[in-house]
Structures are given as C-alpha cells and as structure tokens.
Amino acid sequence: MLEFFRKFDNKRIQNIDMNMKTEDKAVPKGKLLIIGGKEDRNGTEVKIKDKNKNFIPHEILQLLVKDKADRIEVITTASSEPESMRETYTKTFKEIGYTNFGFIHFAGNAEDEYVQRIRKSKAVFFTGGDQNRICEEIKNTGICDVLMEKYLGEKDFMIAGTSAGAMCMPEIIICEAEDDEAILENDIKLASGLELLSGCIVDTHFVHRGRFGRLAHAVMLHRECFGIGLGEDTALLIEEGKKAICKGSGMVIILSAKEIGQTNIETVEEGHPVYGENIKVHLITDGCSINLESGEFQAP
Known part of the structure; x- marks a missing residue:
C-alpha cells in the first residue's frame, strides 16, 4: 500500500510512490463493497x-455474506445516531434472513474486544455518517490492522461500506468539499483514508447531491486516481483490489483526468475557477464491470 505523510494540502498529498509497480502489490483475497448510500433497506x-425493471429488493446488502448464518459486524462509528443505525440494520438484516450479526460503535474503547470480534467475522459493514470520524477513530488501531490482514489474506472476507462508510476506504479521501456550480481553488480538502483501495477516490450520493465538480477537482489534483461517483442504491463489488462490477438500481460514474489536456489546476489562485480539458467519463449500471487499474470497461 502507498504511504502518506499525515500532513495534507489542497494541491497534493505528499510522499506518493508513483513508481510502485502493480506486481509489487499484494493482491487481496477478500472483497470490497462500496455503496453510494440509501441502499434498499x-x-x-x-x-x-x-x-x-432491473430492481431487486435488498440486492446490495444480500452480497455481504454467502451463508445467512455467517457473522457480520456492523461498525456505526461514522454515525452521530448509532442507535438509529442499529435499529435500521437490525430490521433490514432480519428481512434478508441474516441470523448472526452485531454492532460496534468504536470511539477509542474496548479495542481488543472488537479486534477479536472482527477476527471471527465474515463481513464488516461501515454505516454512513462522517468519513472523517471513521478515519480518526479506526486508522492506526488494531481494528484497522485486522481489517487489512483479513482483507489481504482471507478468501471471501468482505469489507463493505455505505455513504461515508464507502468514502473512507481509499488511500485518498474527500474529507471536505463544496457542491457548487463552479470548481474553485481551495474549496476541497483531501486526506489519507483507510488505504484499503488503491488508485481511486470515492464520492457518494453522487447524482442526487450534484457532486460531479468536487470529484472532478479531486482527480485533477491526483491524476493517477480514478474518481468513483456512486449513485444511491448502487454499489461496486470489487475483487482482487481492482475488478469491479456494478450492482443496484442506479449508476456509477467513473472520472479520469489521466489524459487531461489544457488546465489551470497547478496555477489557479485561491477563489478562482478551475478548468480542465479532456476529462473522461464512464457511465456504469447494474452488471457492467470495470478494471480499476487499466480502466477497461465491459458491458453485461
């Protein structure tokens, strides 16, 4: 995984090893499920x-485990209303038929207990809320370590997240940004995430909340990354850290500034608008797949 300094600015997160070869990275045996929020629940x-006409009830959350008796741990750390999350997902999981799940609201407490619970689980699910809270509480803890260990080494282990729970997973995350009509210099703040997903920046509620501009801004600042804009009730199921297939009723928009032409991103002054030529867009719906390293697209 790429290493980051813990200091950020709005232009670049420093110390990215741009020369790391794909073959030098460990290929995860586990899976990621990143959800755009408001999944059917x-x-x-x-x-x-x-x-x-392709709508399937609970299509996304049914992907968490293969056997309904497999253990699911739900982490509500992102939420300011964990009891509400507990009630919502308890009802939903029972509707699906899951019989073995629990809830963790980690805030620097009972870390060893939670590590052992996660070690015994088949899936860990991050609810929505504030992605910064997840990173502040989970990153550099035993919980984060065991998640990475199981994701890299355990076949079929699933780490899933919805809304903020999806946004926290990449190496680079959007921690604060404006949803304005124009992209302005200094209107986005990026930080280091949980580092489970390489080469991508994730945004959620993408269509409903009009977040095209802020994700475009992020990938213009980090052209080595694809931008993943997840619609509501829509997800990417990712295997081997790169093979992604779309699930759900909406759409995923993939942005790339890898072949950007004219742009003022490096010279624009604070408060002035940013422009960019030749930002590429893929539109992905249920059953479509994309390779998050090569950008290769495949229809259903």
Missing part, C-alpha cells in the same frame, strides 16, 4: 424502483 425509499 428498512425505512429508505428507493425512488427509481418502480421504474427500473
């Missing part, structure tokens, strides 16, 4: 489900 209305 108890208390959430998926607006498009009556129009989209």
Whole structure:
C-alpha cells in the first residue's frame, strides 16, 4: 500500500510512490463493497424502483455474506445516531434472513474486544455518517490492522461500506468539499483514508447531491486516481483490489483526468475557477464491470 505523510494540502498529498509497480502489490483475497448510500433497506425509499425493471429488493446488502448464518459486524462509528443505525440494520438484516450479526460503535474503547470480534467475522459493514470520524477513530488501531490482514489474506472476507462508510476506504479521501456550480481553488480538502483501495477516490450520493465538480477537482489534483461517483442504491463489488462490477438500481460514474489536456489546476489562485480539458467519463449500471487499474470497461 502507498504511504502518506499525515500532513495534507489542497494541491497534493505528499510522499506518493508513483513508481510502485502493480506486481509489487499484494493482491487481496477478500472483497470490497462500496455503496453510494440509501441502499434498499428498512425505512429508505428507493425512488427509481418502480421504474427500473432491473430492481431487486435488498440486492446490495444480500452480497455481504454467502451463508445467512455467517457473522457480520456492523461498525456505526461514522454515525452521530448509532442507535438509529442499529435499529435500521437490525430490521433490514432480519428481512434478508441474516441470523448472526452485531454492532460496534468504536470511539477509542474496548479495542481488543472488537479486534477479536472482527477476527471471527465474515463481513464488516461501515454505516454512513462522517468519513472523517471513521478515519480518526479506526486508522492506526488494531481494528484497522485486522481489517487489512483479513482483507489481504482471507478468501471471501468482505469489507463493505455505505455513504461515508464507502468514502473512507481509499488511500485518498474527500474529507471536505463544496457542491457548487463552479470548481474553485481551495474549496476541497483531501486526506489519507483507510488505504484499503488503491488508485481511486470515492464520492457518494453522487447524482442526487450534484457532486460531479468536487470529484472532478479531486482527480485533477491526483491524476493517477480514478474518481468513483456512486449513485444511491448502487454499489461496486470489487475483487482482487481492482475488478469491479456494478450492482443496484442506479449508476456509477467513473472520472479520469489521466489524459487531461489544457488546465489551470497547478496555477489557479485561491477563489478562482478551475478548468480542465479532456476529462473522461464512464457511465456504469447494474452488471457492467470495470478494471480499476487499466480502466477497461465491459458491458453485461
């Protein structure tokens, strides 16, 4: 995994080893499931489900484990209302038929106990809330270590996250940004995430909240990364750290500035608008797949 200094600025996160070869990286045996938020669950209305003939109830959350008796640990650290999250996912998991799940609201307490629980699990699921809270509490703890250990070494182990729970997974995360009509210099702040996903920056509620500009800004600052804009009730299931297939009723938008043309991103002054030529866009829906290293797209 790439290493980061713990200091950030709005131009670049420093100390990225741009020359690391793909073959030098460990290929994860586990899976990631990154969800754009508002996945079909108890208390959430998926607006498009009556129009989209491909809609499948609980399609995304059914991917968490193969056997309904497998252990799922739900981490609510991102949420300021963990009891509400517990109630929502308890009802939803029971609807799906899951019989073996528990909840962890880690805030620097009972770390050893939670490490042992995660070690025995088949899936760990991060709820929504604030991605910064997840990184502040989980990063550089035994919990983060055991997650990485199981993700790299355990076949079929799943780490999933919705909304903030998805945004926290890459090496570089959006920790604060504006959803304005124009991209302005100094209106985005990036930081180091949990480092589970390489070469990508993730944004969620992407279409509904109009977040194209801020993700474009992020990939213009980090052209080595793909930008993954996840729609609501939509997810990417990622295997081997790079092979991603879309699931759900909405769409995923992939942005790339790797072949950017004219741009003022390096010279623009604070408060002035950013422009960029030749930012590429892929539109991905249920069943489509993409390689998150090469950018190769495959239709269903």
